[in-house]
Amino acid sequence: MELITKIKTKQAKIGIIGLGYVGLPLVIEFCKAGFQVYGFDIDERKINLLLEGKSYIKHINNSSISEILPNFTPTTDFSRISEVDCVIICVPTPLNKYREPDLSYVFNTGEVIAKYMKKGQLIVLESTTYPGTTDEDLRKILEKSGLKAGVDFYLAYSPEREDPGNKEFSTSKIPKVVGGFSSSCLEVAKALYDQIVVRTVPVSSTKVAESVKLLENIYRAVNIALVNELKILFDRMGIDVWEVIEAAKTKPFGFQAFYPGPGLGGHCIPIDPFYLTWKAREYDFHTRFIELAGEINTQVTYYVLEKIIQALNENKTSIKGARILILGVAYKKDVDDMRESPALKLMDLLEKRGALVDYNDPYIPELPETRKYKKKKKSVELTPDNLSLYDCVVITTDHSLYDPDFIAKNSKLIIDTRNLIKSKTYQNVLKA
Known part of the structure; x- marks a missing residue:
């Protein structure tokens, strides 16, 4: 196949749509492998920063961008999709307010690609979704171009497996699962990813590949729910x-x-688990395990809230008017990613009960408005004087930059949800 030859000789041009935590690392890997890469995004701020050789993601430094600029064309001009040979879609797949899949980003991207795609292109979806999205939904949108999947263009699915900030497993070191709409689609997609990752793992269909990602994350969600439930039980014991x-x-x-x-x-x-829960209804199946895990993982935030209120009461302080400092709004340690962060939910719950809430996060100097938290804030400096001002300090992210002894010695009351402060000598520290 002509496209495989172009890929193996690095003559194929790569287009990556969505330059976030998934798309930008892919851009870097393909550029490093010697490909010409076009990066597409609707966010002009991102494009302008990239053109200046600057990164907007903490774990990707500026030099990683400036070094690839000779091979990299960031753009908001989606008509240039017609210039590339392979298109990789890395756009968000959130839930709507009813906790149902919101595939509008994927479908809108598909509509744009259909306008500009050409015969012989490879289209790969990486965004997490329910089984059948690639073969059934995206394919129909792309075929509005008049081209047929498996005949006129290649279609595949390869789930992203990014773990932002993980220094041991960067993009190139993580095996890549690939499923194709047809055997030829799989062959071309595998050839593409063979150029940048340590190993590709071909599977029999796009539905299997889509299911792989869901299993990986459901496994984590269920096991985290288990330890969250045990945390609450063991606390009582x-x-x-x-x-x-x-x-x-x-x-x-x-x-x-x-x-x-x-x-x-x-x-x-x-x-991700709720993408499968939603799809399961089509098959008259109720995913009880997944939904129970979701319920527990949601309720644990309310458990932390109650622990804060109880601890304040024991200190003869009402939650209403209490000054509370949240340490860490990133969803995990040592990253600047606050997507779906439970800290934001906790801040909202505290403020609804009358608390005066500030935050500190060394990686997020300003808190923008988000879908779930509407107040703008700036990170307060972590000093002995500042810590002493708060009635309660809540550790929601265990950043490596946080000194547990410094925090413990200078705070009146601490609720530690991450076991940052391991020493049991501090009487002002409660685990939650």
């Missing part, structure tokens, strides 16, 4: 769940450690 987990993980087989927290965050685990 006077048992430290963190100590239990640390001891349990010494078993060299049959156990993998998962850790509790203030709720689920990130672009995958709080969202």
Whole structure:
């Protein structure tokens, strides 16, 4: 096939749509592999920064962008899709307010591609979704171009597996699952990813590939729900769940450690399981396990809220008017990603009860308005004087930059949801 030859000789031009936490690392890998890459995004701010050789993602430094500029064309001009040979879609797939799949970004992108696509192109979807999206929904949109999948163009699905900030497993070191609409589609897509990742894992269909990503994240969501539930139970029993987990993980087989927290965050685990839950209804199937896990992981934020209120009461302080400092609004440690962060939900719940809430996060200096949190704030400086001003300090993200002893020694009351402060000598620290 001509396209495979172009890919293997690095003559194929690559187009990546969506230059966020998934798309931008892909751009870098393809550029490093010697391809000419076009990056498409509707956000002009991102495009302008990239043209200046600047990154807007913490774990991607500016030099990583400036070094690839000779091979990289960032643009908001989607008509240039006609210039590329391979198109990879990396757009968001959130839930709507009814916790149902919102595939508008994928479908709108498909409509745009259909306007400009040409015969012989490869189109790959990477966005997480329910089984059948690629073959059934996206294919129909793309075929409005008059071209037929598997005949006139190649269609495939390869789930993104990015873990922002993970230094051990960067994009090129993570095996890539690939499923094609047809055997020829799979062959071309595999040839493409073979150029940038340590190993490609071909599967029999796009539906299998779509299901792989869902299984990976449902597995995590369910196990996190388990330890979150055990955290609440063990708290009543006077048992430290963190100590239990640390001891349990010494078993060299049959156990993998998962850790509790203030709720689920990130672009995958709080969202992806419900894509399958929604699709399951089409087959008269009720995904009880998934929904129970979602319920527990949602309720754990309210558990943390109650722990804060109880602790304040014991200090003879009402939640109404209490000054509370949230430490960490990123959804996990050492990243600047606050998508679906449980800290935002907790801040909202506290403010609705009359608390005066500030935050500190070394990676997020300003808190913009989000879908779930509408107030703009700036990160307060972490100093002894500032810490002493607050009635309660709540640790929601265990950033490596946080000094547990410094925080413990300078705060009146601490609710630690991440086991940042491991020492049991501090009487002002409560786990939640």
